[in-house]
Amino acid sequence: xxPEILPPLTATVRVRRAGWRxxxxxxxxxxxxxxxLVPLLILLLPLLFVGALIFGINLxxxxxxxxxxxxxxxxxxxxxxxxxxxFFIRLH
Amino acid sequence: xxxxxxxxxDMLAQGKITADExxxxxxxxxxxxxxxxxxxxxLRVLVDANDEHEGPTKVNVRVPMQLLRAGVxxxxxxxxxxxxxxxxxxxxxxxxxxxxxxxxxxLEEMVEHLRDLTVDVDNEHAKVRVFxx
Numbered sequence: 001x002x003p004e005i006l007p008p009l010t011a012t013v014r015v016r017r018a019g020w021r022x023x024x025x026x027x028x029x030x031x032x033x034x035x036x037l038v039p040l041l042i043l044l045l046p047l048l049f050v051g052a053l054i055f056g057i058n059l060x061x062x063x064x065x066x067x068x069x070x071x072x073x074x075x076x077x078x079x080x081x082x083x084x085x086x087f088f089i090r091l092h
Numbered sequence: 093x094x095x096x097x098x099x100x101x102d103m104l105a106q107g108k109i110t111a112d113e114x115x116x117x118x119x120x121x122x123x124x125x126x127x128x129x130x131x132x133x134x135l136r137v138l139v140d141a142n143d144e145h146e147g148p149t150k151v152n153v154r155v156p157m158q159l160l161r162a163g164v165x166x167x168x169x170x171x172x173x174x175x176x177x178x179x180x181x182x183x184x185x186x187x188x189x190x191x192x193x194x195x196x197x198x199l200e201e202m203v204e205h206l207r208d209l210t211v212d213v214d215n216e217h218a219k220v221r222v223f224x225x
Contacts, residue, residue, distance in 0.1 A: 004158070055171060058133070062169045070160035075134070076156035083147045 007034055008091035018084035030091070057070035096121045110219055132157050132207050132224040141218035156223070157203055164199045 009031040016023030052059035073091050080087045097118065104114040127164055139151040170178070180188050211222040 022104045056173070057169055057171055065166045065169050068162040068165055069159065072156055072158035074158070075154070077152070078157070079150075079152040081150040083149070 004071040004074040007067070008074050008076075009034075010092045012055045012088075013054070013091065014086070014088040016086040094102065096194065118148075132203055134204075135160070136221075136223055136225055139218060157206075160203070161198045161199060164194055164196060167194050175203050 007030070010028070011028040011030055012025055013026040013028060017024075049059055051057075051063065076089075076091045078087075078089050099145045100114050100117045100121065103109045104111065108195070109117070133156065135157060137151070137153040137155075139149070141149045141151075144148065170191070178191050179189075182191075206224045209222075209224060211220070213220040
């Protein structure tokens with residue numbers, strides 16, 4: 001399987017409860033969250049750098065590993081059916 | 093008929109191998125190369141529970157194996173001092189495991205073996221099935 005490079009860009013969420021005429025279907029643009037987080041990360045970079053020096057952590061490797069974890073969540077699928085409530089989420 | 097099959101059957105005819113051995117060899121030859129090369133993509137967890145108070149619940153989770161690999165890479169950024177502390181804590185709990193051995197290479201071996209793993213738990217309240225696909 002080819003590893004994904006980018007974190008999940010969208011998510012599909014479906015919720016349906018007993019008594020609801022129609023279920024809720026949401027398409028969440030996760031890329032907007034990443035776009036908002038990037039400037040924040042850049043602002044925090046000096047602080048993170050100092051923290052990494054103090055704790056002896058390789059900042060570049062840490063950020064790369066964190067990005068890897070986010071990217072690896074592609075294809076995650078969770079479905080819960082509790083009789084009166086159905087919930088489904090998938091990361092794309 | 094390919095060369096390998098013919099060779100096995102010749103060996104059987106000549107009495108060099110037994111019928112059981114020939115069967116095993118033929119099965120190994122017939123195992124498709126595509127199946128051999130297939131990688132495990134997802135870890136699936138299926139739960140079918142029936143709680144007295146909360147009623148029936150079904151859970152279906154599919155986690156990409158890539159997440160496991162990425163998680164192991166995260167262990168690479170743990171400072172050496174913290175690794176020792178983790179190892180000590182694991183030893184105290186009776187788990188003789190060295191997280192320094194948790195490398196991407198070792199993980200690939202483990203993931204490869206997970207292909208045949210299936211965990212089935214079945215009791216009166218819940219059925220749980222964990223497998224890789």
